[in-house]
Each structure stands twice: as structure tokens, then as C-alpha cells.
Amino acid sequence: STLCTVTATQARRVAIFGGTHGNEMSGVTLVNLWTKNGAEIQRKAVEAVPFITNPKAVEKCTRYVDTDLNRAFTPENLSAPGGNNLPYEVLRAQEINRIFGPKGSPEAYDVIFDLHNTTSNMGCTLILESSKDYFNLQMMNYIKKAMAPASCLVLLNEHPLLKYSTSRSVAKHPVGLEVGPQPQGVLRSNIFEAMRVILKHALDFIELFNEGVEFPPCTVEVFRVLERIDYPRDANGNIIAMVHPNLQDCDWEPLNPGDPMFQTFDGKTIHYQGSGTVYPTFINEAAYYEKQQAFITTRRETLVASAIKKA
Ligand SMILES: CC(=O)N[C@@H](CC(=O)O)C(=O)O
Ligand SMILES: [Zn+2]
Structure with a gap:
């Protein structure tokens, strides 16, 4: 106990x-x-x-x-x-x-x-x-x-x-x-x-x-690890979008459904589609390109x- x-x-x-x-x-x-x-x-x-x-x-x-x-x-x-x-x-x-x-x-x-x-x-x-x-x-x-x-x-x-x-x-x-x-x-x-x-x-x-x-x-x-989010890719596996400027450098800040997440090279915004608020981290970590990971989402918890x- x-x-x-x-x-x-x-x-x-x-x-x-x-x-x-x-x-x-x-x-x-x-x-x-x-x-x-x-x-x-x-x-x-x-x-x-x-x-x-x-x-x-x-x-x-x-x-x-x-x-x-x-x-x-x-x-x-x-x-x-x-x-x-x-x-x-x-x-x-x-x-x-x-x-x-x-x-x-x-x-x-x-x-x-x-x-x-x-x-x-x-x-x-x-x-x-x-x-x-x-x-x-x-x-x-x-x-x-x-x-x-x-x-x-x-x-x-x-x-x-x-x-x-x-x-x-x-x-x-x-x-x-x-x-x-x-x-x-x-x-x-x-x-x-x-x-x-x-x-x-x-x-x-x-x-x-x-x-x-x-x-x-x-x-x-x-902050408990929930999910790994990959960069958007084309059929050949090539990255077709970057971390959105609103998300870049915003580790640990709440990301809500509908918030901008990625920006394609022709300027289109891709929005977060999850079901609730998450706290992203490891946003655009250099070492994680090879791991197909743009960031991870976490949930706040009190232990x-x-x-x-x-x-
Ligand atoms: C950027 C980096 O190397 N992060 C560490 C995190 C950890 O130690 O759990 C890793 O992926 O191994
Ligand atoms: Zn390391």
C-alpha cells in the first residue's frame, strides 16, 4: 500500500x-x-x-x-x-x-x-x-x-x-x-x-x-508515452510534409484535435486527428527520421x- x-x-x-x-x-x-x-x-x-x-x-x-x-x-x-x-x-x-x-x-x-x-x-x-x-x-x-x-x-x-x-x-x-x-x-x-x-x-x-x-x-x-506519429509519406516512403510551424519547438504543450501538425511542401496544413488533448514531445528529433517518427504523443498523469x- x-x-x-x-x-x-x-x-x-x-x-x-x-x-x-x-x-x-x-x-x-x-x-x-x-x-x-x-x-x-x-x-x-x-x-x-x-x-x-x-x-x-x-x-x-x-x-x-x-x-x-x-x-x-x-x-x-x-x-x-x-x-x-x-x-x-x-x-x-x-x-x-x-x-x-x-x-x-x-x-x-x-x-x-x-x-x-x-x-x-x-x-x-x-x-x-x-x-x-x-x-x-x-x-x-x-x-x-x-x-x-x-x-x-x-x-x-x-x-x-x-x-x-x-x-x-x-x-x-x-x-x-x-x-x-x-x-x-x-x-x-x-x-x-x-x-x-x-x-x-x-x-x-x-x-x-x-x-x-x-x-x-x-x-x-x-507524461506517459501513448503513440508514435510518423511524417506523412508518399507511396515510395518519401516524406511529403514537415512539422508545422505551430507545432515546431512546442514540446510538452497541449495538442488538440484539429490543431495544425504538419505542413506539406506546397503549403497545405495537416491537422491532428486524435480524440482528445495530448502532449507531444521529441518533436522533429533528428535521430528519429530513421525510426519513422516525427514526434510522440503523451498523456499527463499523476503517479x-x-x-x-x-x-
Ligand atoms: C534522441 C534520443 O536519442 N533519445 C533517446 C531517449 C531515451 O534514452 O530513451 C533514445 O531514443 O534512445
Ligand atoms: Zn540519445
Whole structure:
């Protein structure tokens, strides 16, 4: 019940992943910085390990080399034989699973923060994979309050079909950080500093938890992934319209039935045809052209988290 305090073992082992996508420069740069000097990420009773997850992609400053690492942590991939004949990222996923997992096992790392940038105007976003992970929900509540009046939104991807097998999913408590807008291969100081501040608050929360602080029950507003919307295409699969100027950069703002959504090259407007208000995000993300995705729709929800305390 949400009235009981849930006890959890201390979150001692924490990893900070950067370069899961090699062209998302804030995470790559922060992880490289902290690898040289870890003072900033040190906390009492917390072992925080900075780690570049896709060094080959970082070197080439590309999203991936063979296949998207942030989709590669499936049971099939993680148990695939074949060694050096496997795609680079599948091999790398197996390696990461050995170091920080195994995924789903008691030996797995407690928390993994995976640092990403988006070309979309999403601001500070935290990504969760479960609405029932009270430790993570309490952490979200703590970070949101610590960041106020600046905003930090929570995207919940629990969708049975749209959920994917992320690098951070090897941990007991996976947390994605997604900060934008920042072009691929580019560092912007505001985006870099925003990501750094989120991580500071996240590590502070873990330190407090490990010191035995009890966090009372709380509610957290999240945006739950509903649907993936593709660009309009012709019979050959070629894109025939762009994100409409009224929608461009309007991540997290309500999109209502009948609102402009796309604009064709000859100036025609295509309207949103859904049945109710949704909150679009990842609008016109560069990396999602190859995934046939113009944006995703979400629904606002309030989740309840039990009190938590270290066992
Ligand atoms: C733009 C981008 O790479 N976004 C991430 C989101 C996530 O980490 O869940 C991805 O698609 O893997
Ligand atoms: Zn990314």
C-alpha cells in the first residue's frame, strides 16, 4: 500500500553513462570530465562510476556504428553467441551487461543515469521505464523540487510496444536524462550546465537516502508515452510534409484535435486527428527520421509513490 514505508537496500552502486549515442555531446563531455576528476560526483557511501558506453561512436561522433546501442539490450542480444561476428553494439551491450548487470539480477548496479541530448525543444527531461519504481519516483520528486522554479519534466515510457531495451535498463533503477535543444555533435553551455545540475540533485538524493532519510509519500506528474506519429509519406516512403510551424519547438504543450501538425511542401496544413488533448514531445528529433517518427504523443498523469527508507 502507498501508506506503508517501502524499505529498499541502499543505492550504493551507481553508474553514469555518457556516449550511448556518440554525437550527444553533453553526456560525452561530462563523463570524460568526471573520468579525469570525480570529485564532483563523489558522495558519502555512494560509488559513482562514469562510463562511456559507445566509445567507437564517440570517436566517430555518430549516433552508432552498426546499430543503436540504446535498443540493443534485449534478452536475445544479451545471450547471443557469435562473439566477434556480432554487430559492434551488440558485443558492447554484452560487455556492459557483464560489468553493470546482469540485467534483472541481484548483482546489477542499483542506479544507472544515462545522459542524452535531443535536438527537440524538450528542456530538462527525465525518462523512467516503470510507474511502480518508488525509489525512482521519489528521486523525480526530489529533483523537480530542487530545480524549481526551473522545470524538469518526467517522461514515462512503459508502453508495451514502444518501450525499448535501453543501456540503463541493466540497472535496478534506470534513469534517462534527456536535455535539449542541442544539435548533434554540438555543445551548448546552457544544455551542458542544465544536465550537470540535474545529476547533482540526483546524486544528492541518493546520498540522503543512503544516510537513512525517510522520504514521505508523494505524487509525481509524468507524461506517459501513448503513440508514435510518423511524417506523412508518399507511396515510395518519401516524406511529403514537415512539422508545422505551430507545432515546431512546442514540446510538452497541449495538442488538440484539429490543431495544425504538419505542413506539406506546397503549403497545405495537416491537422491532428486524435480524440482528445495530448502532449507531444521529441518533436522533429533528428535521430528519429530513421525510426519513422516525427514526434510522440503523451498523456499527463499523476503517479503516487509510497514513502521510502533504507532498510
Ligand atoms: C534522441 C534520443 O536519442 N533519445 C533517446 C531517449 C531515451 O534514452 O530513451 C533514445 O531514443 O534512445
Ligand atoms: Zn540519445
